[in-house]
Amino acid sequence: MEPKSKLSGPDRAAVFLMSLGEEAAAEVLRHMGPKEVQSVGTAMASLTNVSKSDVAQVIDDFVATVDEQTALGMGSDDYIRNVLTWALGKDKADGVIDRILLGRNSKGLESLKWMDPRAVAEVIRLEHPQIIAIVLSYLDPDHAAAVLSFLPERTQPDILMRIATLDGVQPSALQELDEILERQFAGNMNVKSSSVGGVKSAATILNFMDSSKEGSILDKVRDVDESLSQKIQDLMFVFANLADLDDRSIQSLLRELSTDSLVMALKGADETVKDRIFKNMSKRAGEMLQDDLEAKGPVRLSEVEAAQKEILGIARRMAESGEIVLGNKGSEQMV
Incomplete structure (x- = not known):
């Protein structure tokens, strides 16, 4: 069922939780993962001027979903899938659904x-690189990238290659790893026990690394396995791929960018990206941007790369919330 409310998934979830009261909302949040808590919590903190009609519509949509798509003891999987997709958006919900419906206690x-x-x-x-690869594959890509950056540089390419070539984990091995970690930590979520890692996972993690480390790791992977390196690079979403976005996505992205970041990023962009950016701006805005670019003068490459990474980070966050669609070579979705 399509929700009637025009609010985004996290905003709808925030409105719904805030209408429940503190104790009930806290009980719901206890069963959510860190990324979902952060997403919904941010929405709760930023919600302003929500009308009574919006609140009523969110609650009505939820009640309608309950009435039409579930019954006690019947269709619970479909109910969970539809409600989570409605509340969190498809991209975020897919991972949660897998952990709930396909997972086990971990x-x-x-x-x-x-x-x-x-x-x-x-x-x-100090764990074996293969163990580290499995652990990073279970973390969210931006979290995994941050963890990888704190590991010794000499081990980073090897770990990324192991992530790229990882093809599932035997339940017994996963259980043993989980038990070892459980001796030190506690949690209460479920996790999927297969289909972790892979080239796309490695590419997504690398996307979140700093440009200097990203290039260094990929170069070292290329020295060992040129074919694997190319597969990873093909699945990475880089600044040049912004030229592949549709007009509506580019326009939505531009509304979220500061002029300073855009000017700095475009100083190192190819003409295809620049043309797509200018095409999706008004004539006056385009002229002003061109003047800023010409007035900027020479800049350091590190500053350009930092600005491009910042814009890519904004693009990925917008893609996760369903505001834009990121595409890579071959038109395969990459978020």
Whole structure:
């Protein structure tokens, strides 16, 4: 069922939770993962001027979903899938659904998701690289990238290659790893026990690394396995891929960018990206941007790369919330 409310998934979830009262909302949040808590919590903190009609519509939509798509003891899987998709958006909901419907109790690994990246790195840094690869594959990509950056540089390419070539984990091995971690940490979520890792996972993690480290790691992977390196690079979403976005997505992205960041990023962009940006601006705005670019003068490459990474981070967050669609070579979705 399509929701009638025009609010985004996290905003709808925030409105619904805030209408429940503190105790009930806290009980719901207890059963959510760190990324979902952060997403909904941010929405709760930023909600302003929500009308009574919006609140009523969100609650009506929820009640209608309950009435039409579930019954006690019947269709519970479809109910969970539809409600979570409605509340969190499809991209975020898919991972949660997998953990709930396909997973098993796995407290140790899940507890790492709530930890600071540096702390996670300290926990796993002395483990075998294959163990580290499995752990990073279970973390959200931006979290995994931060953890990887705190691990010794000499081991980073090897770990990324192991992530890229990882093809599932035997339940017995996963259980043993989980039990080892559980001796140190506690948690209460479920996690999927297969289909972790892979080239796309490695590419997504690398996307979140700093540009200097990203290039260094990929170069070292290329020295060992040129074919694997190319597969990872093909699945990465880089600044040049912004030219592949549709007009509506580019326009939505531009509304979220500061002029300073855009000017700095475009100083190092190819003409295809620049043309797509200018095409989606008004004539006056385009002229002003062109003047800013010409007035900027020479800039350091590190500053350009930092600005491009910032814009890519904003683009990924918008893609996660369903505001834009990111595409890569071959038109395969990459978020």
